[in-house]
Amino acid sequence: MLRWLVLLRGLGNVVVKELKELLRDPKILIGMIVVPLIMFPILGFAIRGSIESVEERLQMLQIGVVDFDRQSASEDLKAFLQNNLTVTLVSINASDIGEAVRLLQTDTNATDLIIIPSGFTQNISQGNPAYVEIYSVFSGTRGIAEIASSSIVSEYLEFYRRDLAPEPFNTISKSIVKGKPTDVPPSTLFTIMSSQVFVLPTTISILLVFSMQIAATSVASEKEEKTLETLLSLPISRFTILAGKLVGSIIVAAVGAVTIMIGFNYYMGSFMLMGDVGSGPVDLAAIGLAPTPLGYVILGASIFMALLSALALAIIISAFAQDVRGAQSIVGYLYVLIMLPMIIIMFTDFNALPLTAKIILLAVPYSHPMLAAQDIITGNYLAAVSGVIYVGLFTVALLYAASRLFSTEKILTAKLKFRGLKFKRKKIQNSENP
């Protein structure tokens, strides 16, 4: 019994010591408690804003309808949709599907088009197979909202079909990509493109995090191994030392960017081989959803620029640490700037975000390669190039700050101080020793 008590008391002492050590370390305090407390509300705010805006957009949604039949059954169907759909039905007068798609995109805000083919009423009355086509505009940037509207339309058509038992017609889902109708269902496109939406941001994030660790370690290990002072006293310019560290990290980063491009190209190409039930292989290049060589170059530039800025930032921040462990902890705080955009871009529709969230997301340089991944598929090269320029300017400013830091004694004497915590402790000491 006594033995157990001694053991427990020993355990208690060790636990108390551990808690004191851990909770008094500002790095752990901030990383474990403060960051999650800030990060998750921001994330929740962004996702909630995005969902609310998707819901609002669905309520304001317009759906185009082209009636090539103009008989009783098609009129009944339109009347049913008009009365039951919560969205606005817009009639489009067109002679063929091509014209209908063009008018849909020029004259309406609709993202879906219902085509009632000629002979619809006749087929139903004679008991022949009849069908209705639903074309959905595929943008590649709306995330989950991409298929929300087409789902609503399909659902209402399903209600109507059940009203007229036994199932008088079928619905066929198709897509409109970059203004051109295609037979690929939106759900198939969504499956392919959404996995791309997950894969690329994740890979970019891993690459950024990995490179930051390398750069932070390269400065901190000079401090830890006590080689920095010797290096700085050599007849070599401080800028050369900084440039040497950057170039070393850039080579690693460039290899990383190229590897991503090769892997991504292979990934996108693999869908050429993928058979899809009922619709055959999906050729993304033929329907305009595969990036062009220019697109790859822009994406590569965007990833490279973001990497360069991440490296410069990591070098500056790690200069404030005394050893490798400290540098990695400090750089760890920067991961919020990578992880937050990654999660927001993966799970929400950028265009549907509240304006403030959009501004914040665009201000973070590490959002840009992830947004560029979407831009090059939708062909919005201007946005991607603007992102590259923005991150480029940010990087130049960082490099300037880094070269200033290297040219002063701060590189040796800088330490991250937690003044607030120190102040609090001082006050406690004073109250203990009045």
Next chain:
Amino acid sequence: MSFAVEAEDLAKSFGNIKALDGLSFRINPGEIYGLIGPNGAGKTTALRIISTLILPTSGYVKVHDHDVVDEASVVRKLIAYLPEEAGAYKNLSGEEYLRFMASFSLRENGSLEEMVAIAAQISGLGNRLRDKVKTYSKGMKRRLLVARALMTRPKLAVLDEPTSGLDVLHSVHVREIIKQQVKKYDVTVLISSHNMLEVEYLCEKVALINHGKIIAEGTPDKLKIDNDVENLEEAFAKVVGLA
């Protein structure tokens, strides 16, 4: 007459802490000069200022008439600095490390091969120079670093606690190296140490430093005679009023 080092009214503050408080001294060319004092006296701060790593809050230092602040890049060509707890790149071999360091030195001080040969001789590490630095003992690493500082035949070698953490045998070896190299290549040496016996053995002139100020200066013999003591340790204790 031109001095190898001329420090005048040097002050350095880190926040509220005054590391140096009006430090002045002069070193003649070819001299081995020792700054001695207890831990925290300001020795390392003074050496770091002279080595162009940190800036003085006030006062100035000139190395062979070149200001360490305004002409830092010129001064760096004249000096070799050995920090107290210096390390070497652990994944490089001793030879690779010496080559890397020699590659920044002026060619007029000898070719890269010559410098590495000198360093090999000074360090006495022989074939072990081909091994990675991480396999070296503390003593071997320090010998490598001392050799690195002296191989370039600098006009001024600034050595901060050159035998720091070494056992008696390694310390003796390092001291011998310093003495020999100074005679051979006419190098001026500024040494800091809290080991006063070491300084007494090595230095022609010493300055006792406490609280960032020089409290006595002269040859070791003069300091001992002036204070009527047996060695520099006793002289220091007497000067600061502890004995």
